[in-house]
């Protein structure tokens with residue numbers, strides 16, 4: 001067992017490590033081994049240039065039915081260009097595919113209860129980041145502002161952030177059903193994630209808009225996607 005492995009285990013059972021007795025410590029180690037075995041995606045260590053997101057807002061706010069009444073797409077033409085805070089971004093990302101119960105419970109439903117097989121990338125003024133739901137972290141992919149090059153409509157660049165949704169075929173490869181419906185499942189999940197973003201944006205007074213007319217090849221290159229993966233949609237996010 002490598003030192004790196006041990007560090008990862010420690011990272012993921014940080015809360016459990018607060019237990020003080022030897023017996024509790026052993027339980028924590030067993031749980032860490034289970035997490036490592038059955039949910040390896042949940043096991044990650046932040047790199048120095050990663051952005052550890054502040055905790056999302058998960059209580060209070062607008063009631064669900066008020067958010068449903070308020071949900072709408074902000075007009076692209078006069079989309080607000082104001083800065084979205086890191087806490088607001090954190091809450092929106094959590095709403096889209098964050099953990100809401102355990103290490104295997106998310107805000108959106110997934111086929112066979114698999115971990116999210118749609119990734120979210122955040123394109124902002126300071127570059128591109130990949131969202132890691134397991135430790136609610138942004139991994140920097142590049143320092144380039146790509147917002148002007150990823151969609152057909154020029155107004156997309158105005159958004160402070162563009163959230164880009166892509167397939168994750170490494171995850172759908174785990175489907176017991178095989179690959180028969182994996183592209184359908186990816187579309188369905190993108191729909192669930194983006195609707196959660198519409199509702200979270202309504203609650204946070206942010207503007208958002210679903211965009212399907214993407215520059216697919218440009219996005220694939222900018223995000224360094226694997227040959228089997230592709231962008232599905234993006235959502236503009238502004239204030």
Ligand SMILES: Cc1cc2nc3c(=O)[nH]c(=O)nc-3n(C[C@H](O)[C@H](O)[C@H](O)COP(=O)(O)O)c2cc1C
Nearest residue numbers: 071072073074075076153209210211212213214233
């Ligand atoms: C599947 C889908 C694709 C869309 N593609 C685009 C798009 O490429 N560009 C755009 O400006 N809006 C796009 N939209 C946003 C719709 O135009 C918008 O939801 C619609 O006008 C209804 O407005 P509302 O969301 O305020 O109810 C898309 C919405 C959906 C659901």
